[in-house]
Amino acid sequence: xxxxxxxxxxxxPGYGLIDRDAIxxxxxxxxxxxxxxxxxxxxxxxxxxxxxxxxxxxxxxxTSMRHMIGAGKERSPQAQEELPPLEQAEVxxxxxxxxxxxGPQRGAPTSPRNFxxxxxxxxxxxxxxxxxxxxxxxxxxxxxxxSRRARVYTIYYRNLFVKEDCEETLLSLLAxxxxxSDRELGYKLFDAYRALLRILNIVTQRLDTFAKCVxxxxxxxxxxxxxxxxxxxxxxxPLAGRLWRWGGHRFTDLEGLKAAGFQxxxxxxxxxxxxxxxxxxxxxxxxxxxxxxxxxIKRGELANINLEHIYMNNxxxxxxxxxxxxxxxxxxxxxxxVSFPFAMMEGLMKGHPPLEKAYEDAKSAYxxxxxxxxxxxxxPSAKVYEQVLWTDPETGKGYENDVVALIGNTIFLFExxxxxxxxxxxxxxxxSLEKNFKELFVEPSEQAWRxxxxxxxxxxxxxxxxxxxxxxxxxHLDRKKVVYKFSVCIEHFAAxxxxxxxxxxxxxxxxxxxxxPVLSLGELQLIERFLDTEVSxxxxxxxxxxxxxxxxxxxxxxxxxxxxxxxxxxxxKVALSGKKVIFRNTDAIVRKQRExxxxxxxxxxxxxxxxxxxxxxxRELYSDTDMRHRFDIIQTILNQSPxxxxxxxxxxxxxxxxxxxxxxxxxxARYEIGTQxxxxxxxxxxxxxxVDAWRERSREIAYGLASMIGATDCAVFLQLRKSxxxxxxxxxxxxxxxxxxxxxxERPI
Numbered sequence: 001x002x003x004x005x006x007x008x009x010x011x012x013p014g015y016g017l018i019d020r021d022a023i024x025x026x027x028x029x030x031x032x033x034x035x036x037x038x039x040x041x042x043x044x045x046x047x048x049x050x051x052x053x054x055x056x057x058x059x060x061x062x063t064s065m066r067h068m069i070g071a072g073k074e075r076s077p078q079a080q081e082e083l084p085p086l087e088q089a090e091v092x093x094x095x096x097x098x099x100x101x102x103g104p105q106r107g108a109p110t111s112p113r114n115f116x117x118x119x120x121x122x123x124x125x126x127x128x129x130x131x132x133x134x135x136x137x138x139x140x141x142x143x144x145x146x147s148r149r150a151r152v153y154t155i156y157y158r159n160l161f162v163k164e165d166c167e168e169t170l171l172s173l174l175a176x177x178x179x180x181s182d183r184e185l186g187y188k189l190f191d192a193y194r195a196l197l198r199i200l201n202i203v204t205q206r207l208d209t210f211a212k213c214v215x216x217x218x219x220x221x222x223x224x225x226x227x228x229x230x231x232x233x234x235x236x237x238p239l240a241g242r243l244w245r246w247g248g249h250r251f252t253d254l255e256g257l258k259a260a261g262f263q264x265x266x267x268x269x270x271x272x273x274x275x276x277x278x279x280x281x282x283x284x285x286x287x288x289x290x291x292x293x294x295x296x297i298k299r300g301e302l303a304n305i306n307l308e309h310i311y312m313n314n315x316x317x318x319x320x321x322x323x324x325x326x327x328x329x330x331x332x333x334x335x336x337x338v339s340f341p342f343a344m345m346e347g348l349m350k351g352h353p354p355l356e357k358a359y360e361d362a363k364s365a366y367x368x369x370x371x372x373x374x375x376x377x378x379x380p381s382a383k384v385y386e387q388v389l390w391t392d393p394e395t396g397k398g399y400e401n402d403v404v405a406l407i408g409n410t411i412f413l414f415e416x417x418x419x420x421x422x423x424x425x426x427x428x429x430x431x432s433l434e435k436n437f438k439e440l441f442v443e444p445s446e447q448a449w450r451x452x453x454x455x456x457x458x459x460x461x462x463x464x465x466x467x468x469x470x471x472x473x474x475x476h477l478d479r480k481k482v483v484y485k486f487s488v489c490i491e492h493f494a495a496x497x498x499x500x501x502x503x504x505x506x507x508x509x510x511x512x513x514x515x516x517p518v519l520s521l522g523e524l525q526l527i528e529r530f531l532d533t534e535v536s537x538x539x540x541x542x543x544x545x546x547x548x549x550x551x552x553x554x555x556x557x558x559x560x561x562x563x564x565x566x567x568x569x570x571x572x573k574v575a576l577s578g579k580k581v582i583f584r585n586t587d588a589i590v591r592k593q594r595e596x597x598x599x600x601x602x603x604x605x606x607x608x609x610x611x612x613x614x615x616x617x618x619r620e621l622y623s624d625t626d627m628r629h630r631f632d633i634i635q636t637i638l639n640q641s642p643x644x645x646x647x648x649x650x651x652x653x654x655x656x657x658x659x660x661x662x663x664x665x666x667x668x669a670r671y672e673i674g675t676q677x678x679x680x681x682x683x684x685x686x687x688x689x690x691v692d693a694w695r696e697r698s699r700e701i702a703y704g705l706a707s708m709i710g711a712t713d714c715a716v717f718l719q720l721r722k723s724x725x726x727x728x729x730x731x732x733x734x735x736x737x738x739x740x741x742x743x744x745x746e747r748p749i
Contacts, residue, residue, distance in 0.1 A: 011575025014566040036132035043125035061270040064332040090122040102300025142505040147428035154426040158339040161522035176362035184355040187287040196337035203334040230261040236271035277327040296323035318347040364418040378537040382407035387467035408631030415444035417489045444487035449514035452483040484545040485516035494556040523557035532596035536606040549674030555583030568608035611646040629733035636715040639678040644669040679714040698732035
């Protein structure tokens with residue numbers, strides 16, 4: 001499924017379909033495992049030979065350069081002949097294969113056509129590795145499917161955070177263990193990670209310099225500017241210099257000179273990633289130079305490695321640099337500081353148990369505080385509590401919940417899980433997958449459910465307190481509350497653990513099991529960045545917690561957030577019944593740089609397209625901080641279909657001008673999410689005698705609708721014919737009934 005600006009397709013406004021079968025026919029061949037094993041061996045031999053007979057560092061540099069320039073560009077599934085952007089995993093594979101080779105290093109140049117052939121081989125080779133894996137006998141084919149998907153994610157999935165969030169997260173976390181890391185290692189891990197970020201910036205600057213010279217070569221009409229660019233490339237690498245010495249005198253006309261210069265620049269890209277030792281010594285302390293050396297691998301050092309292991313346990317994930325024989329550093333993968341920051345930092349502290357223990361404790365504490373800080377920043381009206389304790393009166397057992405947020409009559413529960421996914425699980429080991437999934441993604445749902453059940457059962461008699469101070473936590477339980485639950489982790493398997501149905505297929509949960517959608521910390525930060533008003537952040541969380549009551553999906557949080565920004569998650573449950581939505585290339589909208597607004601109390605609604613009257617109504621409701629049900633009413637409005645609200649507004653305007661409403665006198669818009677039925681009701685009247693009369697009338701309307709159609713959340717608006725208001729003359733809210741609770745027999749133990 002691809003995003004577009006067309007009409008409503010299969011119940012998802014703003015999206016269109018692609019022919020999945022056509023893509024499968026092009027990408028997947030009906031080969032046996034033996035045929036794929038043969039293809040795997042053939043392509044690996046081709047790749048290793050290619051690197052052995054050419055300058056391998058130029059090949060790696062050009063591959064990395066193409067990836068860095070093409071990163072974030074959308075692939076086109078329709079364009080069969082298009083050379084797609086390179087995956088980072090393909091660059092990692094080239095570097096690993098280079099490091100397995102020792103002996104004399106060749107200096108032969110590579111033609112553009114051979115580069116293209118090499119890049120096609122890379123993708124083909126990794127695909128053959130995935131498909132050559134033998135199918136394991138199982139009475140549950142879905143288990144083998146999930147295991148295979150886990151391997152695919154391990155090979156391809158990168159970047160738990162965007163760069164800015166990764167920097168903030170790692171530096172804040174590592175600062176918590178500065179003292180013990182300095183004592184154990186002789187340096188601070190905080191400084192070590194800053195050094196990695198600095199290398200990333202240096203390489204990025206060199207890439208910009210290189211690209212500018214290429215642009216000058218292309219566009220300049222000044223021969224001297226072209227010659228200056230060529231001189232830069234000739235001095236950049238010995239290979240480029242040799243090429244120019246051999247042929248530079250042959251080109252007299254400007255266009256021929258440009259073409260020759262461009263061909264030579266293809267052999268100069270290693271300059272971008274070759275960092276002289278003198279440059280590093282000027283940038284970093286001797287301790288940090290030692291760290292950089294620890295994170296480097298020499299050519300040939302991996303000569304004896306089992307090549308089968310590099311696809312799902314690549315050594316360059318933990319040691320991303322290449323140590324050159326002359327003492328310089330080759331940093332073709334500087335972005336590993338963002339892709340594998342935890343792996344590198346944890347590798348540095350390995351063998352130091354006191355530091356490892358302090359780090360694990362710090363990671364758990366940091367995750368809880370980061371969640372609380374994000375929620376406070378994103379929802380200024382919320383009261384946010386960390387480490388909330390309570391005791392089950394039936395068993396006498398005490399429990400702790402990580403982050404509890406109260407906003408209006410809504411409670412959000414966030415359970416933090418800072419554990420890592422085991423290496424065996426990443427390789428698709430079923431038992432390890434089940435154990436990891438249960439600990440990281442199922443048990444938090446159970447923990448959150450216990451508190452929800454306690455609140456629902458005991459109401460105003462429920463007693464909660466803060467762990468640090470013992471202070472009582474007042475959630476105003478004398479008023480009916482709705483609870484939404486989330487599990488927030490450091491890392492997960494994206495689409496594989498974002499959706500409940502995969503855990504259900506593994507037998508870890510059932511349809512009736514308590515469920516808390518799984519978000520990574522990076523995904524929560526992404527949501528906060530793009531939904532930079534309290535209204536939209538609040539609404540997204542309520543919809544994200546319930547989206548699986550409308551559809552089964554295969555996609556990650558970026559896909560769902562993009563859908564929210566496209567259509568407010570207003571999907572047609574009936575049209576999607578019995579189907580699974582598979583997202584493909586639909587997250588471009590959130591792959592852009594975005595600077596969030598500082599004032600989250602500004603009223604702007606993202607994703608949901610409101611007509612003018614309803615947009616004004618939301619602004620008016622939000623500004624009335626004394627209204628106890630303002631968030632309930634706003635949620636009910638935002639949950640409606642925008643066309644239904646627009647139609648209602650047209651009828652209201654016609655009636656206020658003296659015309660006929662048409663149809664029933666009371667106007668109703670409704671939207672069903674699972675067992676909840678959200679109703680917006682507009683009741684027109686010529687006049688009303690007072691507030692008490694309106695309160696009684698609105699109650700009759702709400703409870704009448706509840707008995708007829710099962711309304712659970714009902715916002716009733718009063719519209720007077722001769723009103724001078726832009727919006728409505730009165731509003732009441734009624735909550736009737738609660739969400740269905742999972743039975744104890746269905747909840748995981």
